[in-house]
Amino acid sequence: MADIDELLGLMAEPAPERKAKPAPKREKETRRADTAAAETVAGEGKLSAKASQTQILNSEAAELVELARRVSAASEPPAPETSVTSAPAEPEDSPERVARLWNQRFADESWRRQMFGCNAPAHAEPHGPGVRIFAETDPSLKPEDAIKTFQREALAIGAGQYGGTVLAGRGPHGGHLIGVWRKRVGADPATPWNAAGHAAGAFYADDKFARHRILASAGLDYVVNGQRTVPTVVSIDSNGPTGPEFTLRMLKAQPFSEFEAAVPKLTAIFRTAVTVHEVGTSQVLVRLNTEKKITWPTAITLRPPMLWRPTSPESALKVARKVFLPVGLTADGETVTIDLATRPMGLVAGSPGSGKSRWVRTAITAFAIEVAGAPQGGILIGDAKGGELITANLPGVRNVSTSVTAISRMLWWARQEMKKRQALIPLLSQRGVTDPPFAPVWCIVDEWGSMLSELLNSTDTADQNAGKELVRLVSKIYMEGRSVKVYMTLVMQSALAASLPGSISQSAGWRLIAGKPKTGSGGSGHIERLFQPDQQDEARAVAAGIVEGQPGFALMDHQGKPTLVRTFHGYTPGEEPTDPKFAGLPAETLASWRETKAALEKVPSTRRFGWAPPEGLENWQDLSLYAGKDGTEPTVRELRAVPLDDENGNPIPAHFKYDPLHPEFDSGGEVLDLDSHFN
Structure with a gap:
């Protein structure tokens, strides 16, 4: 393909170092009569730049046409296993x-x-x-x-x-x-309630005001405005994890302790064990435990045969059209995956210790096995907090950015990659290629919520505007990236409204909450921010089955409904199966880790790139997407993309200072006044 260095502006050697100086402001153009000659030169320069761009795009289009021909002729890799356990028959639904x-x-x-x-x-x-x-x-x-x-x-x-x-x-x-x-297909929703007993069947049908009578008999009634009132039934489900269940909205000032006290009476009325679970601050889930408790497999393992395993760049591009992220298993043993071709944009939320980072790393490993060999594809990772995703061991990663400035530049790169691919589509169409062989680019930004919160809540107007520009850029990727295989996932602890505007949340094709969902006021909880209003009651009911502090469980929108998933405990490089600290893991898990490690050894290396600041600019981390009130301030666009590896995948020593994972990385941060600092 066209030289990636040329397309990205990469340089083989570092620019000569000069004495530090502030980045110059952009000059405003003022049209005057005596500048006609200069404007003529500038105009010629623009024409030259346009001609150069056209030449590069035509060259790459010609190479993509040839690549498309090879992809069409390439053999299909073996199809992945569809599940790790026997999946149940698809239920009748219409x-x-x-x-x-x-x-x-x-x-x-x-x-x-x-x-x-x-x-x-x-x-x-x-x-x-x-x-x-x-x-x-x-x-x-x-x-x-x-x-x-x-x-x-x-x-x-x-x-x-x-x-x-x-x-x-x-x-x-x-x-x-x-x-x-x-006469009627699908299971009758009344059947589980009738099977649970006469009182349960009457409660479901609300026969002769049975719901009011049963709740009042359990001591859950209040006198409001002279009338005896009971909690409102907001949802009723025939197929809870342990049997029929329903969700109640508590009366005003009604404490959850009253529902706990009512359990013995409810158990006697329904003639089966009843449990109650607090859902948020105003609702209670009541479960009739008529079925055997869910038992999960000892090990939820991800093995290479469950993934696409291409054997050439061309077969990797075939896989790129149907690449998926493995998530885990439902209580019924169904394997849950995310089809990136149809749902490329996602949101992940979860508290520390919820297993959020473990699943993301597992998904990165799977993505690398499936498509890391596809030319011009790969993974971009941004984390301003330097969390668990910032490691040199993750496969298939092209860029790692560890500051707000670098992440802003990474996302600007992704946006420019989108625009380049969009410009190539009509050129390819003219040459008879209607399905361009673009490799997937997956952008992952960790700690998105806290990063945006710091910017948008800053007292500095420039920071606030930088945050707004970042949201606008990400919104653009979420809305347009799918058609050119530029995918994105935002990972966060807190799901704040400012960091998830409608343009992002509504464009997200999948949502995953790792661990017990956070609750919050004013609609700031995980469920309130990530799930649609008509799904939230059901999501709260499903989430009640997740134990606080127990990693490896997630709430996800699967096939249009909130679903409890046990996530895969997959291998990522750097975790040796022979390490004694993993001795407590199931033997099946360690065996799958060994398989995955062997599969990763066959994955082609990914050529990485970093960001080089403008010549002589020391505090380049002060740059952002915001060009100032008058539009003349330098932005992250001044940062040049530079290769960190040569064409053979070997690190370039002269570029260690641009690699945030290398000890010699030059962070370009603020110079501290250590001479006058007192310890």
Whole structure:
């Protein structure tokens, strides 16, 4: 492809050092009659720059056309395993889906013979809340026998009880016509409540004001304005982790202790063990423990066969169209993943010790195995607090930025990469390439909330404006990055409204809260900020099953609903499976770590780059995206991208000072007055 150094402005050698001096302000242009000659030269310079850009883009477009041809001819890597345990059958959820599923089955002769006892042409269609099926059976077969066969087989495969009848007339092939139907598809939500007992069934149906009677009998009623009132039922769920459950909104000034005191009476009324769980400051989750408690596997392991494993840059670009991030398992054993092609922008929140960083590092390792070999792709990491993601061991990482200034420059680079790819799309289309072979670029910013909070709450107007510019830039990436495979994830402890405006939160395709969600006032809690209003009650109910301080559990929006997930405990480089400190991990986990370590050894190295300040500027960390009130102040755009490794992947000693992970890194921070400092 076109020289990446040329496209990024990378230099093979460091610029000669000069005496430190402040960065010059940009000169405002004032048009005067006697500057005509100078403007002519400037105009020619702009034309020259435009011509150079056009030349570079055309050159890269030509190389992408050739690359697209090679990608098309490349072999498909082996498909990943879809789960680590047997996944349950997909539940019935609508008549349309059930009819579609039957018609897919009926397209296969073996299915037709299994269901009807003969090769009967059949067609299913939705009918009200149910589904009906018409079939033409073999003339030599009794139609009643075909109906009985279908009913028996439908029960055997878990499709439910179907009615059936012989229809009048004959089909186009001379066979008997039959009809089978199910009046209502999907599980009846009342069934678990009725199975739990008479009181539970009445509570669900609210038969003869049963909800008011039961809650009042448990001592949860208050007299309000002369009328006896009970807490409001805000949600009711037939399929909680331990059985049916419902959420109540507490009455004004009603303490949670009253609900705890009501547990013995509720247990006696429902005739099953009842537990109560505080949800936020105003709601209580009531669980009827009619089912066996959820038991999770001892080890939630991520193994390389569960991922795409390309063997060449071309096959890595094939994978780039369907790369995913592994998350973990649901209580039913279903593997949860994030399809970056359809949901590229994400939000991660979690308190310290929640397992948030562990999962992000696991996801980075998986991403590197899947697409690190794709040219021009990779991972960009920003963390102004120097947290757990700032390590030299993470694979597939092209850039690490450890200050607000450097992170701002990293995000500006991502935005320019987007614009470059957007400019290439029409050029490629003209050459017959409608699916450009762009490699995914994944930007991860840790401690996003605290970083933005410091800027936006600063007393310095320049810092406030720098924060606003940063939010605008990230919003642009969230809204436009998907089409050119520039993906982004913001990781934070606190989900503040200022750091997650609508342009970001509404553009996020996935949300993950690691550990017990934080609560907050004024809608600042994790659930309030990350989940839509119509999902929040259900999210609180699901989160009640997460134990405070227990890492490895997460709340995630999965298939349109809040879901409890046990996250993968994956390997990341630097953690040796033989290290005694990991001896307490399950043997299955350590075995998966050894497998992953071996897979990473086959992943091509990623050429990294850093940021070089303007010549002679010492305090370059003072730069931001904000160009000042008059637009003339220098910004992070002055920082040049420089390679940290040569073309063979070897570090460039002269550029150690640009590498924040190297001891010789020059942070460009404020010069401290240590001579007059008293210890």
